[in-house]
Amino acid sequence: MSDTGTALPYDEMLTAEGEVRPHYAALDNRVASLAGEELAERQRTLERFFLLQGITFTVYGGDSSTERIIPTDLLPRIIPADEWATIEAGLTQRLRALNMFLADIYGDQQILMDGVVPRELVLCAPSYRREMQNLYVPHQAYSNVCGSDLIRQPDGAFAVLEDNLRVPSGVSYMLANREASKRTFPGTFRLAGVRAVDRYPDLLLATLKSMAADWRPNPQVVVLTPGVYNS
Template sequence: MFDASGATRAHYAPLHARIEALGPEALADRQRTLERSFLLQGITFTVYGAETSTERIIPTDLFPRIIPATEWARVEAGLTQRLLALNLFLADIYGPQKILGDKIIPRDLVLGAPSYRREMQHLLVPHGAYANVCGSDLIRHPSGEFVVLEDNLRVPSGVSYMLANREASRRTFPEVFREARVRPVERYPDLLLATLKSMAGDWRPNPQVVVLTPGVYNSAYYEHAYLARLMGVPLVEGRDLAVHDDLVYMRTTSGLRRVDVIYRRVDDDFIDPLTFRRDSSLGVAGLFNAYRSGNVVICNAPGTGVADDKAVYAYVPAIIRYYLGEDAILNNVETYLCRAPAQLDHVLAHLDTLVVKAVGASGGYGMLVGPHASAVERERFAAALKADPENYIAQPTIQLSTAPCLVEGRMEPRHVDLRPFILSAEKVVVTPGALTRVALKRGSLVVNSSQGGGSKDTWVQAEDGSAAP
């Protein structure tokens, strides 16, 4: 919001003026109204305790983040390019494996990744679109440049918060919203439906789409129900589906009914106990065989996770160059692969400044944050690195950019990242908006909702410059 000298950046000027005019009391009041409306709507996630579970709203910050059109154009072009390349990569490694033959990326790194699914080998995916829904995490460098921190190609969530935040910010700052010429995100549900329908075979004239949820106890259940409602399709659980003769049916009150496309919000491991994890009760026995027979489409395709593996991530610029013959428009965060001896030496020498991550793990497990770790912890990690270097990558400790947030009635800077949502089928569409995740504790870099993170709306402007306040 402010530039290096402390002056308001031009595209924030009208918002800043409005905030000043409202004053802290009115702002706090609007914040309370907003929180109450989220609670009423049931926009909550569940926190489990020993005896009782409580529902909490994800804290939402009133102030929208504004991204000027030119900055966004680069993000949009970069993500489109990235998704095109990643889908080509997935079609290749689950097909002829040319990129491995050409030694652009080590064979064992891909085929040995825990998220690689050999069951997907030689299976035809419509339009070669494996990752139909993607939510990449971007961060803004001090230079102002957006870089990609992580690609989420499995079951990314958060899009319902993007939509709910938008509704809230329109209500809170209607005048500024109009003047800022914000691009709409409200079409996301119908674009998603169109994407899903286009994945069905042409011979099924009116394909039946369903959203598959793990159930009401999943932390993202609200989002599953929300998307199903806005798309007007059934929200099903594993127990609602049945497979018979390799066809998938849902149990309706008037008998069984064929299902053509499943937008699944259940992880690969759990979708079919016959093919993947046997102890899963969330999935449908026989679903993968039906998929293999081409009688149903699963979105995202099983096995897409290999393309957001932390080690494969380091190769994404090379992947883009290999398939598209272009340089990556959005850069990666610098990443050291410990499997390469020279890079391992560098990592070992700089453990106090780097973040080390286990390749297969997620959610902060198996991670060393160098600057915050004790000497003992660093030594333990050094030993682990030497013992099993292939299992680790390292990145510089990242400084997230900050955005002003309303904290106890005052404006204070908090760290943020950016999660835009990208749909891929016949073509790639980047939604002109995003979820901005906020680390609500002062100085904290953790934006996860389970650990004190919140979110705020993100306004992508249709054209640069600001209207006069």
């Protein structure tokens, strides 16, 4: 705790005693071997990669808009496998619960009749669609892609800030960020045994194929977006 009684932010790399966390040891050794200017140059290389790849977002204001790259830390956030297993299981359970909630809201509405959730909170919500009421949805999977925003609490535990179900975005940033990390610390990355993410498009396609109302071996799958420059 600080002098004002406010909990200090969780330090991903160092313990409260100032010791390097075990899963950051290899990266810490590599960073310690580089001069300050070399680290700065690697940061610039990272940013140039995003710019050249077109991995940007638009800031709207007034009568103009500005394309900017995603602010990215040179040092990656490292999550050990056992910690990620807990996060993955929790997010899987959470998405299952959200789909069950939506299936009930657009079905029997038992959760409203039981008073668990105020009826007016749901039925008067701008995003509630009466047209969806009692509409058949394959596997009751109302949300096939979810973007959950995770935050690290001062005690080190993860918490979900919000779930983006309606228009989840940002996958391209994740894939590009991983590619950039490989280029920034290639040797350290190869030796770390990092879990791959490049199969995401294939997994997404397989998920969407499984949602076909009438099963077929190779259904037509279409993903609608505003275009290549959209997040």
